[in-house]
Amino acid sequence: MRQLTRWLPEWASPWAVVAFVFGFAVLYSLPLVISFDSYTHGIITQAFVFAAAAMAWNWLGGYVGQISFGHAAMFGVGGFLSARLLLTTSFPFWIAWIVGGLAAASYALLWGHPTLRLRGPYFAIATIGVSEATRLIATYWGDFTGGSSGISLPISEGTAKFSLYWYALYFMAFVVLLSYYLRKSRIGLGLLAIKEDVDAAQDVGVSANYYQDAVLFLSGLVVGVAGGIYASYFVFIEPGDMFGFERSISFLLMGVIGGVGTILGPVLGAFVFVILQEYLIASYPDLYLGLYGTLLIVVILFEPLGLSGLLLRIARLFGYRPRVLDITVGDTKLTAMEEPEAVEPPESDVEPARKEAKA
Amino acid sequence: MKAVLVRKGTILLGMLALLIAACAPTEDAAREAGDEAEVPDEILVGATLPLTGEEADNGLRYQEGYELAFEVANEDGGLEIGGETVPVRLELLDDTTDQATAVNLAERLINRDQVHVMLGTYSTALVEAQSTVAEQNQIPYVNGGGAATAIYDRGYQWIFGALAPVELLATTQMEWIQKEQEAGNVPDPAEIALLWENTSHGEDYRKGVQDFAEQSGGSFEVVVDESFELDSKDFSAVLSKVKSSGADLFLADAHLPDYVTMQRQYVSSDLCHDVITYGARGSEADAAEALGQENVNYILSAVWWNAQLGEQGGQNEQFINAYKERYNTDPEWYQALGYETVRALFTAIEDAGSVEPEPLREALANLEMESILPGGQLSFPEETGYQADYPFVVQQNLPDGSSPIVYPEELATGKAIAPNPNCEG
Structure with missing residues (x-):
């Protein structure tokens, strides 16, 4: 373990690496060991894709504190561009996904650069507008999106759909690593500083514009690729589903259910969301949206860190205590819990510095 | 000691993962196991x-x-x-x-x-x-x-x-309109306001009408050609285009929820045309209930079946x-x-x-x-492509709440009324 520590950058924990490798190995071999039906196989594949998208949403909503209701726009752009590339070119599917992701990231930057100057509810409202405008444009751009009917992709032969499980797993694993890096590295501290107080963060040398743009670009990239994989999985997509408000809300719900601002919370949230949806929608199609609403209220009222917070409480019962880190950003000293709680800036240190800077 | 244990544990986990991967069944094997007997119990x-x-x-x-x-x-x-x-x-x-x-x-x-x-x-x-x-x-x-x-x-x-196919639906409606045109009940040439939902259903309808108009030798001209989103809540923009065009015929292709919403806004916009249709929709009893019988009278629809075939x-x-x-x-x-x-x-x-x-x-x-x-x-x-192909029947809503078949003639159970009497006066 000491040798492993020597190879790793200072922000990476050797235990986290071991847990990651173990988790990856288990998920990789799971369908090979347990021969579950292809419906269950597909549900887990979807959960991987949505886990990646929810983590990407969480970078903006959880790490930076900019709640987005517009991530469906990137999901749709990535999905439709990938689909069109697969229909009209002979690109391998993974190139189509990446191109779709890059287009989605660029689109995110296009509307995000001006709107990220807004904070709190103003930013949230702007994202609703962007999402709805994008949906309408996509719906009426029939030549590209197939209009309200959507477009069908070629149905691949053999076990191509079966193998999407592993592509989705690689994708999710990559996003977990990126999520960990963003949270634990110096960039993550900058993001948390922006979340706590954007003015104070600027005062200590954190470029809020640069950091927020970069995070939105990365978030759009991942959500766009997720849209591409989703299109390949379903071989049929339509604007109402890809760009719809419900899609944006689903990313938010996954984050909130799992734990906003945590690294793995959105993964938990995505699994709960996808599995609940699949099993409830067949039996109680009218109730499942109400159930999500209730779940949201319960989480916000009783456990703001969602399932991650719940797991932390259970871990504490068994004697776990999160490591407290003292970190210095510029001249400001921050106190951070290792995981999953967000950075808590000591009032006495940050507040006077901010007031002084404003004065 | 602790480091040695962790290292050994990691190696063991890796070996375990490789072992289970090596002895994994394939998807095909799993499917074969689930194959059914030739005659099932149910x-x-x-x-x-x-x-x-x-x-x-x-x-x-x-x-x-x-x-x-x-x-x-x-x-x-x-x-x-x-x-x-x-x-x-x-x-x-x-x-x-x-x-x-x-x-x-x-x-x-x-x-x-x-x-x-x-x-x-x-x-x-x-x-x-x-x-x-x-x-x-x-x-x-x-x-x-x-x-x-x-x-x-x-x-x-x-x-x-x-x-x-929906294209045949549009063609059948146009055949009936042409027959009425030949009888002098519809202007010649007639201008068409064509609205279609932007789905493949709507596109087929549009193609059917456009192709018929093009082959009519100038008897029909499409002067408004607009699409709308499925399950829309507001049609005022497209209906105002229809109004300003002064078209003679109003041909729309819509599913039931859009038909009800559009017809409500059509009536409130004081629109009236010699022929009005929503494709296959128009004769539904709950639509008449929602809109009022007087607001669905004389709407024409071409459908895949009518109870009067009984x-x-x-x-x-x-x-x-x-x-x-x-x-x-x-x-x-x-x-x-x-x-x-x-x-x-x-x-x-x-x-x-x-x-x-x-x-x-x-x-x-x-x-x-x-x-x-x-x-x-x-x-x-x-x-x-394994799609059935058989004739449509054209029906028309009457003030008594019935919708008799008016076309084709060999199946007709009632007489068509054109132009739309609602537009008189």
């Missing part, structure tokens, strides 16, 4: 319908047709296959008028519930999405709810449609009587198509003598059965 048919959401009214109508057909089949013990009579059971789920849900539920029915065959959902948009799942899983999918040619021109081999006796009469006995009301074309779709599937199962996918697919592809639908025959020709 034939399980999976289906989803929009029982809630925008298309709930029509989904419930299809459900009535489906359930009646299952009840009739099970009255004699079920279907004859392999020399045995096997009961049939319908596993019906609500797809909430949502394409992604329709797809997911089809996956569930096929791969988890292991249904033998799938019945389709209702409305082109849902069928277009859901049918990809059946094709991927190579399981026969018979639907009576998707009419657009886009569903059938994808080269799919497992999708069978009992609705005749006056010819035969299978139509049997269906109508069975339906009335169960539901105490007259069926509309939705219930008839639901019923006939199931009957086509059951006939094919008996022809194949099996519910195995490949023989059943073959039986559906070669099906030739007597039908309650106009023309009296139902088949799924390969040249149309």
Whole structure:
């Protein structure tokens, strides 16, 4: 373990690496060991894709504190561009996904650069507008999106759909690593500083514009690729589903259910969301949206860190205590819990510095 | 000591992962294990319908047709296959008028519930999405709810449609209008305001009207050609274009929720045209109730079936009587198509003598059965991508609440009224 520590950058924990490798190995071999039906196989594949998208949403909503209701726009752009590339070119599917992701990231930057100057509810409202405008444009751009009917992709032969499980797993694993890096590295501290107080963060040398743009670009990239994989999985997509408000809300719900601002919370949230949806929608199609609403209220009222917070409480019962880190950003000293709680800036240190800077 | 333990533990975990990966069964092996016996104890048919959401009214109508057909089949013990009579059971789920849900539920029915065959959902948009799942899983999918040619021109081999193409619907309506034009009841040349939902259903309708107009030698001209979003809430923009165009004919293609919303706004905009149609919609009793009978009078619709076909006796009469006995009301074309779709599937199962996918697919592809639908025959020709092709009947709403067939003449049960009397005075 000491040798492993020597190879790793200072922000990476050797235990986290071991847990990651173990988790990856288990998920990789799971369908090979347990021969579950292809419906269950597909549900887990979807959960991987949505886990990646929810983590990407969480970078903006959880790490930076900019709640987005517009991530469906990137999901749709990535999905439709990938689909069109697969229909009209002979690109391998993974190139189509990446191109779709890059287009989605660029689109995110296009509307995000001006709107990220807004904070709190103003930013949230702007994202609703962007999402709805994008949906309408996509719906009426029939030549590209197939209009309200959507477009069908070629149905691949053999076990191509079966193998999407592993592509989705690689994708999710990559996003977990990126999520960990963003949270634990110096960039993550900058993001948390922006979340706590954007003015104070600027005062200590954190470029809020640069950091927020970069995070939105990365978030759009991942959500766009997720849209591409989703299109390949379903071989049929339509604007109402890809760009719809419900899609944006689903990313938010996954984050909130799992734990906003945590690294793995959105993964938990995505699994709960996808599995609940699949099993409830067949039996109680009218109730499942109400159930999500209730779940949201319960989480916000009783456990703001969602399932991650719940797991932390259970871990504490068994004697776990999160490591407290003292970190210095510029001249400001921050106190951070290792995981999953967000950075808590000591009032006495940050507040006077901010007031002084404003004065 | 601790470091050594961790290292050994990590190596062991790695070896364990490799071992389980090496002895993993393949997908094919898992599927082979689940193969069915040739004659099952029960034939399980999976289906989803929009029982809630925008298309709930029509989904419930299809459900009535489906359930009646299952009840009739099970009255004699079920279907004859392999020399045995096997009961049939319908596993019906609500797809909430949502394409992604329709797809997911089809996956569930096929791969988890292991249904033998799938019945389709209702409305082109849902069928277009859901049918990809059946094709991927190579399981026969018979639907009576998707009419657009886009569903059938994808080269799919497992999708069978009992609705005749929408393009033919538009052509049939135009033939009737041309007949009225020749009789002097519609201006010549006539200007058309054409509105269509931006789905493949709407595109087919648009193509049918445009092609007819182009070939009419100047008798028809499309002066407004606008699309609208499915399940829209506001049509004021397109209707104001229609108003300013001064068109003679108002031809729209809309599903039931859009028809009700658009017609409400059409009436409140003081619009009136010599001919008004919403494609296949217009005669629905609940629409008349929602809009008021006076606001749906003289609307023309071309449909895949009309209850007045029962006056010819035969299978139509049997269906109508069975339906009335169960539901105490007259069926509309939705219930008839639901019923006939199931009957086509059951006939094919008996022809194949099996519910195995490949023989059943073959039986559906070669099906030739007597039908309650106009023309009296139902088949799924390969040249149309396994979409049925039979004539439409044109019907017109009258102030007494009836909708007699006005075209084609050999099936007509009433006389057409044109131009629209609502526009007089």
